[in-house]
Amino acid sequence: MQKTTLMMTLSVLAMAACSPQAPEPAASAPVAETQSAPAMADMPMAAEAPAAAGPITSMGKIVAINAEAGAVTLEHQAIPEVKWDAMSMGFTTTDPAMLKDLKVGDMVVFDLMSAAEPTKISRIVKQ
Numbered sequence: 012m013q014k015t016t017l018m019m020t021l022s023v024l025a026m027a028a029c030s031p032q033a034p035e036p037a038a039s040a041p042v043a044e045t046q047s048a049p050a051m052a053d054m055p056m057a058a059e060a061p062a063a064a065g066p067i068t069s070m071g072k073i074v075a076i077n078a079e080a081g082a083v084t085l086e087h088q089a090i091p092e093v094k095w096d097a098m099s100m101g102f103t104t105t106d107p108a109m110l111k112d113l114k115v116g117d118m119v120v121f122d123l124m125s126a127a128e129p130t131k132i133s134r135i136v137k138q
């Protein structure tokens with residue numbers, strides 16, 4: 012009886028020992044990724060540069076506007092590129108003329124100059 016139990020135990024162990032072999036090809040995949048890591052490390056930096064260079068496009072609603080001064084207050088949606096939640100805040104435009112046909116309440120699409128100059132709007136158009 013004990014021998015039979017031992018045999019069964021061993022065969023279960025043998026089967027269990029077989030299954031770890033199955034994931035082996037998958038386990039070698041991370042090794043391949045590690046080998047290509049130097050190339051991948053360059054990619055985030057390359058991707059970040061254009062984002063910081065802008066423009067960063069977003070959308071919002073005009074809550075206040077001073078076309079003469081080229082200033083506009085927008086209730087803008089979240090802008091992940093500059094880690095902003097949705098909020099109401101003031102912006103200046105690179106050219107006050109772009110505000111002449113806009114009014115409070117207008118829904119607009121706008122471009123922020125860059126992540127370095129996020130409160131400057133280089134383009135704003137009615138949606």
Ligand SMILES: [Cu+2]
Nearest residue numbers: 095098099100
């Ligand atoms: Cu904001």
